[in-house]
Amino acid sequence: MRKLIMICLFFITGYTLNAQTNAIEAKAAYLLAEESYGKGDYKKTLEFLSQVREALGNTNCKILYLQIMATRELHAKDSANNDILPLILQFEKSPDYPNFNEEKALEISKLKLLVKSEQKAITDKQAELTLAREKRRDSLAKARTQAHKDAFINTVTLKGQFNITLDELDKANPKWKVKKWVADKVSPTVELYHNTAYSFDTAEFPFPTIPSMKGSHNPFTILGVYVKDGKVTGYQVLQAYSTYIYEGSLPIYNINVGLPVSLANIYSTSLLLxxxxxxxxxxxxxxxxxxxxxxxxxxxxxxxHYLKGGGGIVKIVETKFYNPTEKETALYHPSEK
Structure with a gap:
């Protein structure tokens, strides 16, 4: 019996010591969280608060208040951030909420109303933009003629024929010698035959990553040909590959970043689409x-595009494709199944 009592006392003592240690660690982590918040390091604040919750095994209004304020500051430039309201709901449902500091509770309530107002404004703006896009699309559809549709197909077929074999393609373009190009398997049914002047990194596909010194990477040259089930389904063209990274080249980089939008506007205006x-x-x-x-x-x-050195790198590719399944989707790509 005495032995049993000693064992029980041992476990109780161990549990008590562990609880005391956790409480001390939680208090220390909270103090560090407050210090980080005061320094404007909101990411670090949230990291320390995570340690507080882990040490305590739960949370409370005091912890949640600081978490809400730090999250708000961390995403100050992102009005659409959705992390705040769930935290506020958790704060309001916390068992110690009725006894929490009234001034701080009121501050959180005001923040909730403000966030809801901001999110409603974003939703309303998105609805407004959607309506404007739909009206524009309908307007363009009414204005489009058969000539515009023919121009679209001519634009797509400008670089070569579709639904033909590589032998037929090489026969039509003997200088290309596509069958001698590098063939990468980009999906179970699709291969990309690309010019040996270019190589592709899986992480940056479909953009070329290392233009070979042996070949030119002038704009408007054929990068590659997509082949699905033995038939040509797409042509990839290099529109731009700019590597202005020397000191003071940021203005040139910014101009190149805007090229795709300019090109898209030209197509939209000419094709009414x-x-x-x-x-x-x-x-x-x-x-x-x-x-x-x-x-x-x-x-x-x-x-x-991405910044690098004193400027940045911009890569622009254009793909003309034939889609026998008429799969019209924003996610369509010739390399997809």
Whole structure:
């Protein structure tokens, strides 16, 4: 019996010591969180608050208040941030909320109303833009004639024929010698035959990453040919590859960043057809896709840009494609299944 009592006392003592240690660690982490907040390091504030919650095994209004304020400051330039309201709801449902500092509770309530107002303004603006786009699309559709549709197809087929074999393509363009190009498997059914002057990094596909010194990378040259099930489905063209990274080249970089928009506007005006624009990231860099489709034909401009050195790098490729399934989607790409 005495042995059993000693064992129980041992576990109770261990549990108490562990709880005391956790409480001390939580207090220390909270103090560091407050210090970080005072220094304007909101990311660090949230990291320390995470340690507080981990040490305590729960949270409370005091912790949530600082978490809300730090999150708000961290995303001060992002009115659309959706992290705040769930935190405020958790704050208001916390068991200690009725006894929490009234002034701070009122501050959080005001913040909730402000965030809701900001998000409503964003939603209203998005609805307004959507309506404007729909009206413009309808207006363009009414103004389009068969001549515009023919011009679209001519634009797409300018670089070469579709739905032909590589043998037929080489016969039509004997100087290309596409069958001797490097063939990369980009999907189970699609291969990209690309000029040996270019190479592709998977992380930055479909953009070339290392232009070979053996070949030219002048704009408007054929980068590659997409082949699906033995038939040509797309032609990739290099529109721009600028590497202005020397000191003072930022203005040139900024001009090149704007090229895709200018090119898209030219196409939209001449064809009376607006593109579907899809923003995405390539290996952490900003990128955009502009897609136009007309029945089984389509083309897209894809661009990526990022700062480097005293300027930055801009890559722009254009793909003309034939889509036998008429899969009209912003995510369509010749390399997809």
């Amino acid at each position: 607006d593109p579907i624009i899809t923003p995405f990231t390539i290996n952490g860099a900003t990128a955009n896709r502009y897609l136009w489709t007309e029945g089984k034909y389509g083309f897209m401009i894809e661009e990526m």
